[in-house]
Amino acid sequence: MKETNRLDWLKIIYKDHKEWIKIVKGFGENVYSEDIVMETYIRLSKYTTPENIIKNNKAHRGYMYISLRSVYYQFYILKKRIDMVNIDDYEGLLQLPDYDELQEQEAFHKVCILIDEVSENWTWYERKLFMVYRDSGLSIRKIAAGTKISWVSVFNTIKNCKQDVRSKLSETYEDLKNEDYDRI
Secondary structure, eight states, rough: OOOHHHHHHHHHTTTHHHHHHHHHHHTTTOHHHHHHHHHHHHHHHHHHHHHHHTTTTTEEEEEEEHHHHHHHHHHHHHHHSOOOGGGGGGGGTTOOOHHHHHHHHHHHHHHHHHHHHHTTTTTTTHHHHHHHOOOOHHOOHHHHHHHHHOHHHHHHHHHHHHHHHHHHHHHHHHHHHEEEEEEE
């Protein structure tokens, strides 16, 4: 029952939809004026009552003006925060990697997958510490401080993990270093 009543008073407001769009265009927004009006309808349905907005079975123009202006200013502030860039000015910045770099990236990705496969045989503790060390770029001391684990334990665990990876993937690593990507 209450929802039907809400739809009824929103229909009364919507009757002047074109006028609300003209008001927003008067604020200076031509492109998103209809979106701002629609956002205002949503906010009115959430935060106001029919008694505030409907007077003599018509939309209260002053209340609508203030509501539209409020939503417009919120939109304007958000729009100002976004830096608009002309793509033509930055044509040279977007460079696709050449084929050699692509091969190198694919090979590196394969090595990372192989390391993940090697780490599947480790304990949960070893795997987590190694992944934090590998992926975060944090030093052993910072990992120890952040996890409240002694740095000696972190150091020994990572050292053992590195030795395991080296012993199992030494040939693969040599192929990567020698740029022999086909053998990986």
